[in-house]
Amino acid sequence: MTNILFVTTSPRGADSLSTKVAQTLLDDLEATHPAARVVTRDLGTDPLPHLGPDLLGGFFAPEDARTAEQKAAAALSDDLVAELKAADIVVLASAMINFTITSTLKSWLDHLARAGQTFRYTEDGRPEGLVTGKKVYVVLATGGIYSAAPGDAFDFQAPYLKHMLGFMGLTDVEIIRVEGSIFSPEAAENAVAAATAQARTVAQQAEAA
Numbered sequence: 175m176t177n178i179l180f181v182t183t184s185p186r187g188a189d190s191l192s193t194k195v196a197q198t199l200l201d202d203l204e205a206t207h208p209a210a211r212v213v214t215r216d217l218g219t220d221p222l223p224h225l226g227p228d229l230l231g232g233f234f235a236p237e238d239a240r241t242a243e244q245k246a247a248a249a250l251s252d253d254l255v256a257e258l259k260a261a262d263i264v265v266l267a268s269a270m271i272n273f274t275i276t277s278t279l280k281s282w283l284d285h286l287a288r289a290g291q292t293f294r295y296t297e298d299g300r301p302e303g304l305v306t307g308k309k310v311y312v313v314l315a316t317g318g319i320y321s322a323a324p325g326d327a328f329d330f331q332a333p334y335l336k337h338m339l340g341f342m343g344l345t346d347v348e349i350i351r352v353e354g355s356i357f358s359p360e361a362a363e364n365a366v367a368a369a370t371a372q373a374r375t376v377a378q379q380a381e382a383a
């Protein structure tokens with residue numbers, strides 16, 4: 175059975191273009207993996223807590239010294255790590271807000287980056303990702319255009335996301351961009367159509383693989 179983790183992050187609800195294209199990709203993947211089990215995290219409407227003293231205590235305090243609050247905070251992080259580790263495929267819809275990922279997606283990453291669980295440092299000090307062997311599809315929605323100059327110099331979304339995912343071992347990342355939607359309704363329509371076509375193609379490739 176294939177496990178798919180579907181993560182959406184837009185604060186724009188039903189207007190979200192990243193969710194729309196990612197949903198098409200998910201539907202196509204489900205069609206080609208009929209027995210797939212899908213776990214959904216809608217971080218835009220159901221955000222995670224930010225890092226705070228209880229969560230950090232839960233991460234770093236010795237297990238037998240943790241308070242009830244620290245244990246509860248760490249339990250949520252443990253669940254998120256388990257969801258990620260159980261996934262064969264991750265479909266991640268990322269809205270650009272102020273040149274980068276949403277704060278809700280950042281919070282998800284903050285819950286996942288756990289020393290000894292999702293990454294470790296080797297004896298010679300190199301970081302090593304521990305969540306390997308997964309395919310990740312990232313649908314990025316941006317008002318402007320960041321796939322080429324001059325916008326690419328201000329893309330603090332895709333490079334950061336790729337780095338953080340890779341840091342945890344998720345190196346097989348395919349990016350689909352819904353970009354340039356801000357310029358006109360037609361531009362938005364074209365951006366969605368192009369990204370949807372790309373999503374359909376990558377889903378077919380996943381079937382062939």
Ligand SMILES: Cc1cc2nc3c(=O)[nH]c(=O)nc-3n(C[C@H](O)[C@H](O)[C@H](O)COP(=O)(O)O)c2cc1C
Binds near residue numbers: 271319
């Ligand atoms: C509060 C806010 C900030 C935004 N900041 C940027 C930005 O810095 N650069 C950009 O190109 N688009 C920006 N946008 C436009 C969004 O990236 C665009 O609407 C995108 O489609 C959002 O993803 P979504 O459709 O999945 O919600 C912003 C939109 C909002 C609502």
